[in-house]
Amino acid sequence: MSDLAKLLEHPALWRGDALARVRSGSLPTGSDRLDRELPGGGWPTGALTEILLERHGIGELSLLLPALARLSAGGRWLTWIAPPHTPFAPHLATTGIDLRRLIVVQPTARTGQPCRVPRDDIALQDTLWSTEQTLRANLCGAVLAWLPQAAVNGRGARARTSAASVRYAALRRLQLAAERSETFIVLFRPAQAASEASPAALRLALNPASNGRLAVHILKRRGVAAEAPVILDLKRPHAVDRHYAPAPAAGSLPAQRLGSNVLN
Amino acid sequence: MSVANEAALAKGVRPGMALAAAYALAHTLRVKQRDPLSEAEALRALAAWAGQFTPNVTIEDGAGLLLEVSGSLKLFGGIAPILRALRAGMSELGFTAAIAAAVTARAAWWLARSGKETLAQHLDELPAKLAALPIDVLAWPGEALTTLQALGVNTLGEAMALPRDGFARRFGQRLLDQLDQARGRLADPRSYFVPPEQFRSRLELPAAVEQASALLFATRRLLVELGGYLRARTCGVQQFRLRLEHDDAPFTELVFNLVAPGHDEAHLALLARERFDQLVLRAPVYQITLEADTLVALAGASLTLFHDHYSTDTDWNKLVERLRARLGHAAVHGLTIVAEHRPEYAVRRAELTEPRKAPQRAVTSPVDRPLWLLTTPRPLVEVDAKPYLRGPLALVAGPERIESGWWDGHDVRRDYFIAQDIDRSLLWVYRDPAAAGWFLHGLFA
Numbered sequence: 001m002s003d004l005a006k007l008l009e010h011p012a013l014w015r016g017d018a019l020a021r022v023r024s025g026s027l028p029t030g031s032d033r034l035d036r037e038l039p040g041g042g043w044p045t046g047a048l049t050e051i052l053l054e055r056h057g058i059g060e061l062s063l064l065l066p067a068l069a070r071l072s073a074g075g076r077w078l079t080w081i082a083p084p085h086t087p088f089a090p091h092l093a094t095t096g097i098d099l100r101r102l103i104v105v106q107p108t109a110r111t112g113q114p115c116r117v118p119r120d121d122i123a124l125q126d127t128l129w130s131t132e133q134t135l136r137a138n139l140c141g142a143v144l145a146w147l148p149q150a151a152v153n154g155r156g157a158r159a160r161t162s163a164a165s166v167r168y169a170a171l172r173r174l175q176l177a178a179e180r181s182e183t184f185i186v187l188f189r190p191a192q193a194a195s196e197a198s199p200a201a202l203r204l205a206l207n208p209a210s211n212g213r214l215a216v217h218i219l220k221r222r223g224v225a226a227e228a229p230v231i232l233d234l235k236r237p238h239a240v241d242r243h244y245a246p247a248p249a250a251g252s253l254p255a256q257r258l259g260s261n262v263l264n
Numbered sequence: 265m266s267v268a269n270e271a272a273l274a275k276g277v278r279p280g281m282a283l284a285a286a287y288a289l290a291h292t293l294r295v296k297q298r299d300p301l302s303e304a305e306a307l308r309a310l311a312a313w314a315g316q317f318t319p320n321v322t323i324e325d326g327a328g329l330l331l332e333v334s335g336s337l338k339l340f341g342g343i344a345p346i347l348r349a350l351r352a353g354m355s356e357l358g359f360t361a362a363i364a365a366a367v368t369a370r371a372a373w374w375l376a377r378s379g380k381e382t383l384a385q386h387l388d389e390l391p392a393k394l395a396a397l398p399i400d401v402l403a404w405p406g407e408a409l410t411t412l413q414a415l416g417v418n419t420l421g422e423a424m425a426l427p428r429d430g431f432a433r434r435f436g437q438r439l440l441d442q443l444d445q446a447r448g449r450l451a452d453p454r455s456y457f458v459p460p461e462q463f464r465s466r467l468e469l470p471a472a473v474e475q476a477s478a479l480l481f482a483t484r485r486l487l488v489e490l491g492g493y494l495r496a497r498t499c500g501v502q503q504f505r506l507r508l509e510h511d512d513a514p515f516t517e518l519v520f521n522l523v524a525p526g527h528d529e530a531h532l533a534l535l536a537r538e539r540f541d542q543l544v545l546r547a548p549v550y551q552i553t554l555e556a557d558t559l560v561a562l563a564g565a566s567l568t569l570f571h572d573h574y575s576t577d578t579d580w581n582k583l584v585e586r587l588r589a590r591l592g593h594a595a596v597h598g599l600t601i602v603a604e605h606r607p608e609y610a611v612r613r614a615e616l617t618e619p620r621k622a623p624q625r626a627v628t629s630p631v632d633r634p635l636w637l638l639t640t641p642r643p644l645v646e647v648d649a650k651p652y653l654r655g656p657l658a659l660v661a662g663p664e665r666i667e668s669g670w671w672d673g674h675d676v677r678r679d680y681f682i683a684q685d686i687d688r689s690l691l692w693v694y695r696d697p698a699a700a701g702w703f704l705h706g707l708f709a
Contacts, residue, residue, distance in 0.1 A: 057707025058689040061635045077580075085636035088706065089599040089611040092635065099599050103616065105587055106595045130587055137583040208688040237632030237661060237682055237690065237708060 027184050030066025034230050038202065039222045043067050045184045047201035048175045052219070054191045056084045056146075059214040060206055062234040064186065068142055069096030071184070076141025079134050081105045082127045084146050095235075105130050124148055128170050135177035135185060142184040168197055175199040194219055212236045266298060302468075306359075312459040313357065313489045315496025317346055322369075322454045325403055328376060330369050330454065343385065356488045366390060369454065370446040374420070377401040387448050394446055395421025402442075408435045463493050463501075463556040472511065472548035476540040479508065479549060483540075484533045486554040491529030499559040500525025506536065506554055510547035518543070521593055523581040523616060525560035531582055538589035584616060605668040606676050607637055607705065632661070632682060634692040634706030641703035644693065651693050651702035655686035663695070682708070 026040030035041045043049060043064075053060055068078055073096060080087065083104065093099055107126030124147065131145040147166055166189070178185045187200070194205055203220040209231050218226035265281045275290040287293055304326060311321045311329055317340070320332035333346055340346045343365055354361045364375035366384040371394055375382040378401045384393050397420040399412055411434070417423050423431075424443055432440045444450035467482050483506060494500060502525050508516040520535055587596050600614035644651040651657045662681030669675040678694040685691055692706030 054687070055689075057634075057636050057691070057709045058687070059709060061709035083636075085707065086611060086639055087599060088607070088633055088635055088637040089601050091633035092599075093601060099601065102599055103584075104597055104599060104613075105591070106597075107591050126591055130591065133583060133586055137579060139579055139583060208685075210688060212684075212688065212690060 027067045027070065029063075030070075031230075031232055034216060034232060037218055037221070037226055037230055043184050044201050045182050046179055047185075048171070048178050048199065049184070049186045049202045050193070050198055050200040050204070051186055051188050052191045052194050052203065052205040053188065054207070056188075058206060058208045059212075059234045060188065062236075063206070063214060063216070063232065064142075064144070065095050065097070065235070067184065071141035072096060072098040072101060074141070075101070077101045077103065077139060079103045079105060079140045079143045081130050081134065081143065081145040082107055082123070082147075083144075105134070124166065128166070128174065131185070131187075132174055132177050135174065135181050135183055138181040138183065140183050142186070144186045144188070146188045147190075166193075168199070172199045175201075308457075309465050309489055310354075310357070310359065311457040312463075312496065313353070313492030314350070315457075315459055316492045317350065319456070319496070321457045323457055324373055327403075328373065330373060332369070333365075343383065347383075353488065353492065356485065358485050366393075368446055368448045369452050370442060371448075374401055374446060377403065390447055391421075391424070395419060395424065397421075399423055404435075404439060408439060411435070459493060459496060461559075463490055463504075463559075464553065465489050466551055466553040468551045469549060472550045474545060474548045476543035476545050477537075479552065480533070480537055480540055482552055483536050483554070484529070486552060487529040487532045487536065490532070490554060490556060491527055494527035494559070497559060498562050500527045500562045501556040501558070502526075502560055503558060504532070504554065504556040506552060508545070508549045509551040509553065510545075511550055513547040516543075516546065516549075520589070523584045523588075524578075525562060526581070526585075527562070531585070535585055535589040538586060542590065605666055606674070607633070607666075608639075609669075609674075611637065634690075635709040636707040638705055638707075641694070641705045644702040644704055646702055651683060651695075651704075653685060653691070653704065657683035657685060657691065657693065659693075660684050660690070666694075678703075680705070 026038070026042035026044055028042040029035055029038065038044070051060055051063075072078060075098075078097065078101060080102065083106075087102075087104065089099055092102075107130055108123050127145060127147060131143060134140060134143050171187075174185070174187070191205060194203075198220070200220065201222055203218075205217040205219055207215045207217070207229075209215040212234065214232045214234050215229045216232060217229040265277065265279050265283065265286050267279060268277045268286075272286070272290055272293060277286045277289050277293065283295065286295075307323055307326065307329065311323055314321050314329055314331055318331050318333050318336045320335075322330040322332075324330045331350075333340075333343070336346065337343060340349070347363060347365065350363060351361070362376050362379045362381065364372050364378075364380070364382045364384075366372035366375055366382070367387050367390065371384060371390055374397055375384070375393065378397050382393055384390050398418060399409060399420055399422075402409075402420070412418075412423060415426075417426065420443075424447075428440060431443075441450055445452040465486050467486055469482055473479055473482075486506075490501070490504070500522075502522050504520050506518040506520070508518070510516070518536075518539055520532070520539070522535075526532065584596050594613075596616065598614035598616050600612050602610055602612050604610045644653055644657075646652065647656060650659070659681045660683065663679035664681075665677075665679055667675075667677045676696075677698060678696055680692060680694045683691045683693045690708035691704055692708065693702055693704050695702050
């Protein structure tokens, strides 16, 4: 009997009715409600986290900022790979990010050289490569990498799926590199990637919710599948906070839900 | 014939043969003319490389190197590790060397010339080892050698046994002195090789190379040479250039900039590989030149740029250089804040080596600002006096007037609003009264 108990204590084993105990470290998200839903009580380090979104700028950075600020305050380095827009440094600094320890890698900046392959593919390959190199070096507290997003310019154009989709093997490489590091590694991917298999330890889909809040759907985590999305109050512009009415009761969840809770 | 490869030796070709005789034995023989200038150049390059073992390197008779390693024995842990490192390095550089070590320079030189890898660490074992050498390894005048052979003197031992005054009379004091120097009876001063101030080395490729990736092998050889040269001078390079020379096109120059001075050839080769991976050659390459003009003394020059508890500068430099080798220099940068009202000028790319201002932690943002800034503001259409993106935008806060920059010609006058998109995400938009239009400038991510 005690053998069984001992076996159940093994970190590689998780029971179907509980969140996995994680051996790798974890990083508080800054939200108790989200921490409770995540194995290890926070963002996983040494494992891949995927954040899926329809488009950029819906609160995905605000979601991560408490954890990033904590790393930054601890003197850790942050590397942002292929951010879709200019990170607005003056505001970043006020959220507690030490700009002296932030490195931006822009793979699309490569110019001049004649290319054998289409530009999109190069940008994707370079982003994956840079991410892997950075993980392997194991120097950063956090690495955020933005994989190409479907076009968001209102014309309804979608990125060519052949170019924008990432092969499972490529993600697997990143997961393996992540396991050998102590890095908090986040990949931002388009929402339609929810239907593809991924080796990531944690997969979240984000959607804006009412009153400037954010709905976090946990698509995959180590342990039981999550039931309902977590609705988070983000730090929002002061002027907007005043504008919004007090938060409604927890019953009024956003209508649209993305993906399902199945483990993949 | 001075040298023949194995295939030629198998056919009976021997060094010293006349060319016609060699052709008669092997009609498919490919003969390469000796190029004394290139040989001298290679020897100088090797001398610079060998400087990592001892500062006292001499180029001997234009055909070999003498390294005075007695001062380096302690550092390297004895003669055996030095010989091992020399042998490994020479083969990496693409040379085969006959290496001998002895307590006197001349004895070492003669032993090496004999082609036998000999080690004579004590003075008293020298006479025996020297005695067995044939006299034609001595590089003495042919006349002297012929006379000696006519006297029945074929080995160095027999030459040393000749009466001294007779030897001096017949062959000159110089040769007698050499015999004494070899046995350590006479001082044998030499002037040392002075390495050049700048590194420049070229390598002619055996065949024209059409694939950039195939250049790596040759480049690595040059980098090994550079590594030895830099270690000899306890210097690093912050920049080096590879010049690929084509037959009928202007040369291609690849410039490598390093974050911090480096001298580790393995790392430099990694950088070269990333660059070659993407390079499409405009014409076949027949020669590569590696140049490094500016050397940086390594001692005391290590900046604590990236240092934290988890990483060292060296690790960071290597990562950044690797990323840059593939993505280009501009692709890896930092961010810095500029005191400026116009948002697009308030954030600037920072060189990683440039000291950045500490973020003003104490000061909270006086006004609401987004986290993403669009590099160029995106024009929005106006529908019913409201900006329109995927649908009409609701203005939830504002306006905030930003009016600045009249002094530099990029003056702006904008009314910023926080707007809510149809999916309830927040946007930073502005209205330009002059252009009478709406623009999207940021995202509250």
